[in-house]
Amino acid sequence: MMILIMMTLTSCPPNCPPPPPKELCQWANRFLKNGVTIHTNLGEEIFGRPRKVAIFRRDVYAMAHMKEVSNSIIVMYMSCLYQKLHKFKMLHMIAFIDPAQTGVLGCGNPTERARSLSACYAKGKSGQIFLVPYNSGCHWMLTVVNPAEEVVHFMDPLKRRLVTGEWKTIVDNSIKIYNAQKTKKGRKIVTWKNCKGIPEQQGDKTCGFWIMHYMKDIVEDKNQEWSAKWDRKGSNMYTQDDIDEVRAEWAQYVAQFQES
Numbered sequence: 001m002m003i004l005i006m007m008t009l010t011s012c013p014p015n016c017p018p019p020p021p022k023e024l025c026q027w028a029n030r031f032l033k034n035g036v037t038i039h040t041n042l043g044e045e046i047f048g049r050p051r052k053v054a055i056f057r058r059d060v061y062a063m064a065h066m067k068e069v070s071n072s073i074i075v076m077y078m079s080c081l082y083q084k085l086h087k088f089k090m091l092h093m094i095a096f097i098d099p100a101q102t103g104v105l106g107c108g109n110p111t112e113r114a115r116s117l118s119a120c121y122a123k124g125k126s127g128q129i130f131l132v133p134y135n136s137g138c139h140w141m142l143t144v145v146n147p148a149e150e151v152v153h154f155m156d157p158l159k160r161r162l163v164t165g166e167w168k169t170i171v172d173n174s175i176k177i178y179n180a181q182k183t184k185k186g187r188k189i190v191t192w193k194n195c196k197g198i199p200e201q202q203g204d205k206t207c208g209f210w211i212m213h214y215m216k217d218i219v220e221d222k223n224q225e226w227s228a229k230w231d232r233k234g235s236n237m238y239t240q241d242d243i244d245e246v247r248a249e250w251a252q253y254v255a256q257f258q259e260s
Contacts, residue, residue, distance in 0.1 A: 024251045025064045027258060032057035040257045042075075046082050047098040048123040051075065055254055063247055069140070069208030071099045073250070074133050077212050080253040081219045088222060095124045096131050102170075103135040110170050117174035121147040122181060131215050134167055140207040142214045143171060144227075147178050151191045153227055157201035157210035161194045168192065195230040199238045212246050213238055 032038070037054040044050050059073050078096045085091050101107055101116045108116070120130065124147075132143040144153040152171055154161075172190045179186035201210045218226050230236070 024060060024255050024258075027255075028057050028060040031258075032060065038254055038257050042079055046079055046096055048120055049098075051098060051100075053079075055257075060254075063250060066203070066206055066209065066243075066247075068205040069212075071103070071135075074099050074140070074208060074212065076254055077246070077250050078131070078133075078215065080249055081215055083253075084219050088219075090219070090222070092125050093128060093224065094131065094219060095120070095128045097133075099133040099135060102132055104137040104166075105135070110166055111173070114170045114173035114177060117145075117171065118177035118181065121145070121174070121178045131218065132171075133211055133215075136167070140211045141167075142211040143167075144218070145171060145175070147175050150175055150179075150187050151193065153193050153195055153230075155195045155198050155211065155214050155230075157198070157207040159196070159198065159200050193227070193231065195227070197230040197232050197234040197236050199236045202238075206243075209243050209246060210238065212250070213242060216246060216249075 028038075035056075037056050039052070039054040042051040042053060053072050053075050055072055055076065059070055061067065062069050063073065075098060082091075082096065085094055097117065097120050101120070102113060107113055117130075117132070124130065127148055130145045130147070132145055134141050134143055140157070142155040144155070146152070152175075175190050176186065198214060199210065201207050218224075
């Protein structure tokens with residue numbers, strides 16, 4: 001059993017916000033032992049296919065103590081944001097792609113990942129943008145793909161510019177495959193836009209919290225003007241209260257699936 005599972009959750013850190021995160025933290029310390037999880041089955045409407053999700057004790061620990069977050073943590077928050085899109089009547093505008101289909105570890109070779117992304121675009125609605133969390137192996141980034149317009153917005157919480165590399169090639173190829181399947185000629189070069197004005201992460205291993213907040217900002221922007229706000233360098237930042245809001249939303253959503 002992993003050492004992280006054995007870490008105590010009884011005493012939450014000073015930056016752990018009030019309930020619901022604190023209550024979930026205390027509940028997990030009592031009930032999430034010996035491999036017990038908070039789990040649910042997500043319908044295919046979110047990612048285009050059914051998805052089983054399990055939240056372990058170590059995941060609650062990570063959210064309480066602002067440690068490195070797992071795919072499952074990201075997926076549960078995306079499910080939470082999906083409910084907001086439904087409430088805002090914006091499901092035709094924004095779609096999500098499961099990070100289990102994109103990351104470096106355990107997601108297949110570059111060709112398989114490009115085809116997987118393309119299949120997601122094909123299941124989407126015309127004109128939708130796709131929020132694609134990507135983990136390079138030790139760091140979370142967010143890519144926003146508009147396959148119809150062949151435009152990609154890139155958001156790295158460390159504010160590094162991605163010029164070349166495997167991930168760029170995968171996304172470019174996914175759009176080319178999508179165009180080929182639609183018998184659309186497409187442009188020779190996909191347009192990548194580096195979002196220079198995004199808030200930069202503070203602290204080590206906090207990138208996951210920042211990309212969750214990027215997705216939150218995009219989903220809650222009913223006019224979809226987020227790209228203009230982040231196109232230029234600026235002094236945008238997230239305070240601890242901003243990040244705590246994401247943590248609280250996640251905990252409140254996950255708590256719905258508790259079994260006492």
